[in-house]
Amino acid sequence: MSQSPPKRKLKITILTFGSRGDVQPYCALAIGLKRAGHEVTMAANENFESFVRQFDLEFAPTAGNSQELLQSKKGMRLIAGEKVPMVSDKLLLQQMQSSWKACQGTEVIIYTPLTNWGYHIAEKLGVPCFFASVLPLTPTSTFGFLKFARPTKNPLKKVINYASYFIAEFLYWQKHRKLINSFRTETLKLLPLQFLGSRFRRRTPANVSRIPVLYGFSSHVIPRPRDWPAWAYVTGFWFIDRAEEYEDQAPDELFDFLGFKQAPLCFGFGSMTMPNPEYLTYYIVEALKKTHQGGIILSGWGNVGKIVNPKDSLRVFVIPDVPHDWLLPQVKAMGHHGGAGTTAAVLRAGIPSIVIPFFADQPVWGEMLMRLGVSPKPIPYKELTEKTLAAAIEAVLGDEGMLQKAQELGEKIRAEDGVANAVEAFHRHLGLIG
Numbered sequence: 001m002s003q004s005p006p007k008r009k010l011k012i013t014i015l016t017f018g019s020r021g022d023v024q025p026y027c028a029l030a031i032g033l034k035r036a037g038h039e040v041t042m043a044a045n046e047n048f049e050s051f052v053r054q055f056d057l058e059f060a061p062t063a064g065n066s067q068e069l070l071q072s073k074k075g076m077r078l079i080a081g082e083k084v085p086m087v088s089d090k091l092l093l094q095q096m097q098s099s100w101k102a103c104q105g106t107e108v109i110i111y112t113p114l115t116n117w118g119y120h121i122a123e124k125l126g127v128p129c130f131f132a133s134v135l136p137l138t139p140t141s142t143f144g145f146l147k148f149a150r151p152t153k154n155p156l157k158k159v160i161n162y163a164s165y166f167i168a169e170f171l172y173w174q175k176h177r178k179l180i181n182s183f184r185t186e187t188l189k190l191l192p193l194q195f196l197g198s199r200f201r202r203r204t205p206a207n208v209s210r211i212p213v214l215y216g217f218s219s220h221v222i223p224r225p226r227d228w229p230a231w232a233y234v235t236g237f238w239f240i241d242r243a244e245e246y247e248d249q250a251p252d253e254l255f256d257f258l259g260f261k262q263a264p265l266c267f268g269f270g271s272m273t274m275p276n277p278e279y280l281t282y283y284i285v286e287a288l289k290k291t292h293q294g295g296i297i298l299s300g301w302g303n304v305g306k307i308v309n310p311k312d313s314l315r316v317f318v319i320p321d322v323p324h325d326w327l328l329p330q331v332k333a334m335g336h337h338g339g340a341g342t343t344a345a346v347l348r349a350g351i352p353s354i355v356i357p358f359f360a361d362q363p364v365w366g367e368m369l370m371r372l373g374v375s376p377k378p379i380p381y382k383e384l385t386e387k388t389l390a391a392a393i394e395a396v397l398g399d400e401g402m403l404q405k406a407q408e409l410g411e412k413i414r415a416e417d418g419v420a421n422a423v424e425a426f427h428r429h430l431g432l433i434g
Contacts, residue, residue: 006432009037013106014132015099015115016044018066019271019301021341022114023048025134025216028238029110030057032419033426043102043115055240060102063094067301071273079272079358081382089179096120096183108430110214113137117180119198123208124188128430132214132422134340135361138232139165140225148222149367166199173197212429214422217340220412221347221368233425236418237344243326250326257296257317258330264317265393266327267305267335268298270342272358274381277304284335285312286386291393296331298322324349333396335389338362338378343369350410352402354392356381374406 012033016026023044030040034057041058042048045066052059069075069086077084087095096117103109103121109129111118122129131137136148141158143151145168152158173180173196181192193201198208212231216238224234257264267284274280281297281304288295289312297305297318305318324342328334328349335354336342343365346353353375355366366378376395379388396402427433 006036006038006427008432009039010107010430010432011039011041011105012108012110013041013043013060013103015062015102015109015111015118015121016042017062017064017095017112017114018045019070019339020048020051021270021339022066022112023051024240024341025238025344026110026112026132027052027055027057028240028419029132029214029216029422031055031240032238032423036423036427041102041106043099060098062098062102064091067271070271070301073275076273076275079274081359092176092179093183096180097187100124100187117183119208119211120180120184120188120190123205124190126205126207128207130212130214130426130429132216134216134238134344136215136217136222136225137165138213138225138228140227142225142227146361146364149364149371151223169199170197212425214425216418216422217344218347218413218416218418220409220416221372231429233422233429235421235425236416237348237413238418238422239325239344239348241325242323246323246326250322251319254296254317254319254322257294260294260314262294263330263332264294264296265333265335266296266298266331268342269300269302269304269337269356269358270339271301272337272339273302277302278307280384281305281307283384283386283389285309285316287389287393288315290386290390291397293332293393293397296322296327333393335392337381338365338369340365344413347374347406347409348413350407350414352396352399352406354379354389354396356384356389372405372409373402374409375402 014026014030016023030042034040041060042052043060043062044052045064046061047065047067049059074084078086100121107127109118109122110132113133118129139162141162144161145164184190185192215234218236219234294315299305299318299320324345328345328351333352334346338355338357353369355369355375355378357363357366357378358381369375370377376392379392
């Protein structure tokens with residue numbers, strides 16, 4: 001969509017934290033805001049400095065190396081579904097303090113689900129703030145908290161759904177209340193918040209009383225609930241287009257593999273780590289053998305595919321990372337963990353998925369894709385074998401209807417410009433355009 005130039009340029013800080021999938025969509029948003037003329041700083045974990053700077057964005061480091069965290073034994077236990085405290089109170093406080101430092105001089109703060117301390121920083125600075133998310137987190141009766149694959153019309157369930165958001169928010173607040181109030185009083189020199197938290201304040205400062213939300217997902221995938229307020233903007237997915245520049249960098253061996261006999265499948269698990277990646281590698285290779293298919297493995301942070309037997313090199317090609325917008329239109333389907341960013345990329349490419357969820361919101365995305373008819377039933381990582389994976393590959397490749405639905409949905413998503421829509425909503429909300 002065409003962009004109206006804003007009336008004035010702003011200094012914007014985007015606070016992010018987490019894995020690559022937690023950071024990349026917000027980099028896409030930052031690129032869009034920079035193209036509109038604003039000065040944008042990405043505040044992210046220290047390990048993302050080179051990733052952020054490659055897009056010519058300003059970078060401010062926040063405490064913690066998320067790659068090291070997820071590759072640690074504790075991180076692997078978390079990904080495996082155990083309830084382990086991943087981020088210590090000490091590190092969480094350091095993240096808040098480094099975010100506070102990153103926001104000095106900013107005129108607008110955009111914060112994400114994993115950096116909701118941006119609310120308190122915005123309050124102290126007296127600047128406008130936006131909440132940005134790739135998951136639907138605004139209270140609604142349509143579906144429960146992190147249950148967006150299960151919309152309902154049942155009146156009782158609708159009440160339960162709506163209440164679930166307040167319960168989740170309250171539990172989070174009680175868990176971190178002491179720490180956040182310490183940050184408010186000692187670092188920000190603000191009064192502590194009461195027992196019920198920010199939502200039930202008696203007097204809320206104007207700049208944080210009605211926080212607009214930018215949602216980086218498509219209404220073709222998650223329809224916008226009717227009971228959401230006007231300031232919850234569903235813009236479409238946020239992508240970074242890298243295919244054109246990668247075309248000149250792609251290794252010849254990858255071109256050769258893609259041009260060999262038939263299009264392969266792709267397998268990638270992003271930032272997911274595991275104690276024994278050789279098991280996952282074995283399941284993928286054996287399933288490909290059973291189904292007479294070739295596969296590209298994106299090894300990612302989990303080092304999947306690193307021990308592929310040389311005799312399987314004609315069937316499997318392993319590479320650390322390839323831009324999804326370049327690779328996925330050239331493959332038949334993708335096996336992935338169901339992270340929000342990877343899910344969006346596969347949907348955009350118009351190919352079916354095989355979802356192997358590990359934890360967090362991943363099972364929900366897997367269920368969502370199944371309900372959309374573009375994926376078979378998800379296979380939880382703990383239940384994955386060469387047999388279950390081979391059956392899923394056969395189900396995907398043998399279902400013309402699934403392929404057609406994936407192609408049709410891909411066309412709709414490619415027709416959207418989520419970043420441009422988000423930038424336009426940002427400008428309109430701040431009164432920067434007529």
